[in-house]
Amino acid sequence: MARLPYLDKADLAPSDQDLLERNINLFRCLVHSPGGARAHHALGHYIRHRSRLDPRLREMAILQVGWLARSPYEWSHHVKIGYDFGVTDADIRAIMDETAGRPTTLEPAAKLVLRAAREIAAGPGASAETFDALRAHLDDERLVDLVITVSFYCAVVRLLATLEIDVEPDYMPYLEKYPLPQD
Incomplete structure (x- = not known):
């Protein structure tokens, strides 16, 4: 159960109702601070719709963060x-x-993106070795977008x-298909 009540459009000033165009629990809680929600939405919108980072690699990096954080909401949504x-x-x-150190058949760029996400999530940031290896696959703009994406989603989790945001019923099948490990 969330620590704050979920708000609906009717609970908001008309000028803030656009913040709930996506009526998901995270947004329904963040709108307690309309200014904060708007700033959060702006960066999230950039990452998803304007970043030049390959969308599959972006989503894999986000999933890596969700997996590491054991975040049911982040994992299921992404x-x-x-x-x-x-x-x-x-x-x-x-x-x-x-994540478990087992071999995979992922292409080198994806492996490096996941390694960078793990290193950033663990802190303080991606190692020089990982960052330099990524340069063979990503230009400077995409490197920065990767760091922004992973850092943003570290904050999101x-x-x-x-706030103890609940996973919506529509997303539960994804969590059931790929359950998070129990520590």
Whole structure:
């Protein structure tokens, strides 16, 4: 159960109702701070719609963060979103295997993106070795977009955990298909 009540459009000033165009629980909680929600939406919108980072690699990086954080909300949402952007079931299994140190057949760029996401999530950031290896696959703009994406989603999983955002029923099948490990 979320630590704050979920708000609906009717609970918001008319000028803020656009913040709930996507009526998901995270947004329904963030709108307690319309300015904060608007800033959050702006960066999220850039990452999903304007970044030049390959969308499949972007979603794999986000999934890596969700997997590491054991974030049911992030994981379930981005399994679904990942499918929309070319992530396959084999990719999802590879994320789990790469995290566990098991070999995969992922292409080198994907392996490096996942390694960078793991290093950034663990802190303080991607190693020089990983960053330099990524240069063979990503130009400077895409490198920065990768770091922005992973860093943003590291913050998102902290929001989700602290506010105790509930996974919506429509996303539960993704969590059931790929359950998070129990620590």
